Amino acid sequence: xxxxxxxxxxxxxxxxxxxxxxxxxxxxxxxxxxxxxxxxxxxxxxxxxxxxxxxxxxxxxxxxxxxxxxxxxxxxxxxxxxxxxxxxxxxxxxxxxxxxxxxxxxxxxxxxxxxxxxxxxxxxxxxxxxxxxxxxxxxxxxxxxxxxxxxxxxxxxxxxxxxxxxxxxxxxxxxxxxxxxxxxxxxxxxxxxxxxxxxxxxxxxxxxxxxxxxxxxxxxxxxxxxxxxxxxxxxxxxxx
Numbered sequence: 696x697x698x699x700x701x702x703x704x705x706x707x708x709x710x711x712x713x714x715x716x717x718x719x720x721x722x723x724x725x726x727x728x729x730x731x732x733x734x735x736x737x738x739x740x741x742x743x744x745x746x747x748x749x750x751x752x753x754x755x756x757x758x759x760x761x762x763x764x765x766x767x768x769x770x771x772x773x774x775x776x777x778x779x780x781x782x783x784x785x786x787x788x789x790x791x792x793x794x795x796x797x798x799x800x801x802x803x804x805x806x807x808x809x810x811x812x813x814x815x816x817x818x819x820x821x822x823x824x825x826x827x828x829x830x831x832x833x834x835x836x837x838x839x840x841x842x843x844x845x846x847x848x849x850x851x852x853x854x855x856x857x858x859x860x861x862x863x864x865x866x867x868x869x870x871x872x873x874x875x876x877x878x879x880x881x882x883x884x885x886x887x888x889x890x891x892x893x894x895x896x897x898x899x900x901x902x903x904x905x906x907x908x909x910x911x912x913x914x915x916x917x918x919x920x921x922x923x924x925x926x927x928x929x930x931x932x933x934x935x
Contacts, residue, residue: 744762744785745762752789756830789817842882848907851907853906863920901918
């Protein structure tokens with residue numbers, strides 16, 4: 696094969712790769728949306744609901760009636776006999792990490808029906824579902840609305856201090872602060888302190904979740920890290 700053919704072949708491959716539509720990541724086995732998760736949970740006379748986060752996280756907030764353990768719990772094996780393997784088991788965590796791992800292990804152990812909350816506790820809280828919380832320093836809805844009214848551009852970062860992906864948002868926020876100064880008001884809402892406000896927004900589907908407002912109107916909602924800085928830059932330029 697000559698050099699010209701090699702270059703032509705490479706060019707065609709590159710065009711095909713660029714033109715190919717982005718693939719949506721497949722959902723983990725048993726992962727269901729929050730509305731279905733809540734409905735099926737409520738249909739159970741005695742729901743088997745497991746919070747697969749750490750005890751520290753569980754103490755701060757959790758779905759009512761949940762029990763708390765995961766694959767790394769010292770008493771994991773001792774907790775399993777309390778579950779009925781012939782009945783549905785519902786599992787959630789901060790996202791789709793620890794819950795998916797626990798669900799997979801339960802299936803290996805003979806649990807036939809195991810459901811994972813897609814989007815984790817962020818999706819649960821963001822959809823306005825009931826949540827136990829110890830939060831005492833919450834930003835009120837009135838204070839939130841005042842921030843939107845007093846600032847032309849407001850970026851709201853919603854997440855949790857226990858969320859690994861959320862921590863990766865922080866350097867992006869610092870860059871935006873340097874680039875835009877006082878022209879962009881950045882508000883950081885963490886589940887541990889602002890559960891009620893996050894719930895009242897009725898828009899968060901997982902952590903991290905960012906909302907950009909211009910003159911009080913939403914101009915961008917962004918879930919996760921993919922293309923986050925690019926999408927924010929595009930909207931911020933258009934908003935000026």
